[in-house]
Amino acid sequence: MVMQTDTVLQKMSEDDFMAVFTLGRKLGQGRFGTVFLSVEKSTGREYACKLIEKRKLVTCEDVRDLRREIQIMRHLNANPNVASIRDAYEDSKAVYIVMEFCSGGELFDGIKERGCYTEKEAAKLVRTIVAVVQGFHSLGVMHRDLKPENFLFLHHQEDSPLKIIDFGSSTFFLPGESFRDVVGSPYYVAPEVLQKHYGPEVDIWSAGVILYVLLSGVPPFWAKTEKEIYQEVLHGDLDFSSEPWPVISESAKDLMRRMLDKNPATRIATGEVLSHPWVRINGIAPDKLINS
The missing domain is CATH 3.30.200.20 (Phosphorylase Kinase; domain 1)
Structure with a gap:
């Protein structure tokens, strides 16, 4: 005590x-x-x-x-x-x-309020999220619990900045340092966290899960119990056949596969995400509505 x-x-x-x-x-x-x-x-x-x-x-x-x-x-x-x-x-x-104080509510609530939503808007959000992650990592910090609930809009206006909160699971890291403690939220946790050997690449995985949910409305690795979710995260495959994936652009799916690469050594890095044709400013993310 x-x-x-x-x-x-x-x-x-x-x-x-x-x-x-x-x-x-x-x-x-x-x-x-x-x-x-x-x-x-x-x-x-x-x-x-x-x-x-x-x-x-x-x-x-x-x-x-x-x-x-x-x-x-x-x-x-x-x-x-x-x-x-x-x-x-x-x-x-x-x-x-x-x-x-961020009065604009959580990331998903803000999207739901707008009602209409496009790949271009999803790309803009991911650009912000990954740029923030890149900023953390450059200062030797990994968040370790990125999820939609930890992103809030500053206010309700259309141009509201997105703000990240809750650093209770965050830690400082040195290049090449490996961590063993299991932290994070079940749907968003990277496989290497469950294997108790990981570094800052875990934040890219979690950002990839957020993107998958932004585009489809459901997490990529889903099950009813925490234990089953972890098994899916470790061994499950990405589903790009269910709705709405058939109408989502191939470029978005390419980025998803690279962010949700189970091998952290080959997973896409923050700089590569930001220069990806689907994510970058004036990139190729289509401006057509995604079925909400």
Whole structure:
């Protein structure tokens, strides 16, 4: 158990969170933290606040993971597609991570609201997602839990930027370093994570799963139980025969095969995705509607 005298942030906040902000409605719930809308009292500006109760930080590893999450958010703060961290506070009961508030909702909700959707729009979203991944990787960070729920629109306007959130599973890495801990979400996890020997290529796999879902509405490797999903991820084949794949362009399918290559050594790299004819700006992704 984290002792009340210990500080998670390694120095107690100079300001008291509750003196600076008002906590509002609940926005979401994670394993350790609950996210609330919070309002800065002096300006009326809205933020998202992730509140982590210290009593839930049972092991030294829990504390280390939370410190690393905050460190990574600060490390990536200059990236315009990362929900930026404003500050972190701590009192005797909780840690508060104050972040940019994204009011536009999750990636899929935004698409559903628009109703109509084309390959060209999917290509634009993938271009943004993979460019963000490339930015992480260049700074020595892998996300390890890319999924549609972790991409939010900043606002509801048509031109809203896409922002990535939730760095609780993220880690720093060095070139050539290999990882063994199994993290991520079942449908989006790369096969090499399940084999406990992986590097940053896992983020390209997860981005490929997101693309597959963007185009077809279902994950590429599907089953009823978590164990069966993992078996599909390890041994299943991509399905390009069901609807709507017969009407999706061959170029999109080529990119899918290369992003969802089960061998991380031959999987397409971020730079290659961004220069792929289907993804690049003014590329060949068709502007015709996909059946929703």
